[in-house]
Amino acid sequence: MAIIANWAFPVSHVPELRGEEAFSVKLFEQKQPVVLRNYIDNVENFAPHSDIWSGITGKVTVISPDNPAVTARAGQSGDNVIVEMTVTEIFERISGLGNHPFILGEGERYYVFGNQSPAKLTDLVRWPIGAMDSDKSMYITAAGVLTKAHYDRHTAFLMHLYGKKHVLLLSPKYFQQLYPIHDTVTGNDRRSLVNLRSPDFKAHPRVVELEAMETVLEPGDMLFIPSNWWHEIEAMEVSISLRSNAENETFFRLEEIFSHLEKCSELISQLPPEQRIFVSERTKAALNQLRREDNT
Numbered sequence: 583m584a585i586i587a588n589w590a591f592p593v594s595h596v597p598e599l600r601g602e603e604a605f606s607v608k609l610f611e612q613k614q615p616v617v618l619r620n621y622i623d624n625v626e627n628f629a630p631h632s633d634i635w636s637g638i639t640g641k642v643t644v645i646s647p648d649n650p651a652v653t654a655r656a657g658q659s660g661d662n663v664i665v666e667m668t669v670t671e672i673f674e675r676i677s678g679l680g681n682h683p684f685i686l687g688e689g690e691r692y693y694v695f696g697n698q699s700p701a702k703l704t705d706l707v708r709w710p711i712g713a714m715d716s717d718k719s720m721y722i723t724a725a726g727v728l729t730k731a732h733y734d735r736h737t738a739f740l741m742h743l744y745g746k747k748h749v750l751l752l753s754p755k756y757f758q759q760l761y762p763i764h765d766t767v768t769g770n771d772r773r774s775l776v777n778l779r780s781p782d783f784k785a786h787p788r789v790v791e792l793e794a795m796e797t798v799l800e801p802g803d804m805l806f807i808p809s810n811w812w813h814e815i816e817a818m819e820v821s822i823s824l825r826s827n828a829e830n831e832t833f834f835r836l837e838e839i840f841s842h843l844e845k846c847s848e849l850i851s852q853l854p855p856e857q858r859i860f861v862s863e864r865t866k867a868a869l870n871q872l873r874r875e876d877n878t
């Protein structure tokens with residue numbers, strides 16, 4: 583596999599399975615991401631020129647030319663706008679075909695990020711046992727668009743249909759080393775503040791403790807991403823993927839806890855000192871109780 587970047591930390595390859603092994607693996611018993619190579623049949627059905635796309639529209643995030651090359655959750659940052667258009671137009675715009683006026687300006691890039699996918703697409707794919715029946719999403723990406731490191735609570739099956747994508751994956755155990763933010767107001771939640779390609783070691787010194795895995799997805803591959811694993815994905819070419827979450831998963835809402843904590847700290851700071859001491863004692867007792875439970 584070609585070297586994508588000179589990472590500041592050790593990077594190994596995501597384990598991969600092919601043929602019978604790929605079809606018989608018990609994915610939920612895997613404790614780490616796995617790539618199932620050539621898992622999807624008839625992947626050529628999904629190429630941009632295929633008839634399958636006719637009549638489908640998508641909400642495309644138009645990424646401003648002023649946005650740096652690196653884009654995170656593109657829809658929610660900077661001057662980007664989200665515009666609904668036919669998928670055919672999106673492909674034409676991505677490839678510089680047709681005669682479409684720029685929406686933001688020359689150099690704009692296009693990204694359909696997690697739109698609900700019509701059944702006519704998702705029904706063509708054999709999803710593994712455990713994939714949610716409904717709620718499948720699609721990603722259509724211009725070359726060079728980078729979805730910065732974030733984690734999702736659900737386990738994901740990422741079906742890669744067209745183009746090549748580089749994926750970097752990091753275990754949930756590196757939570758602190760990735761300097762997460764959970765800002766639900768701006769939508770910047772479950773995201774890492776670290777620029778993994780060019781880390782700021784002063785601001786994020788624990789980056790040196792990281793170990794990651796990487797892979798390049800080719801059309802027909804499926805990537806299994808266990809819940810809470812961090813992933814950063816770069817479209818090396820115009821790319822198309824579909825995603826399904828796993829069903830019946832229980833998970834906690836960390837960002838909710840954080841937003842409560844932030845609110846609480848603000849409220850506590852307004853208390854008279856004797857009450858602050860009282861709150862602090864109660865909090866310590868609750869944390870000690872948690873620690874005892876963790877150790878049993």
Ligand SMILES: O=C(O)CCC(=O)C(=O)O
Binds near residue numbers: 734738
């Ligand atoms: O494939 C992509 O472009 C992004 C996928 C992703 O970030 C996700 O499934 O959470």
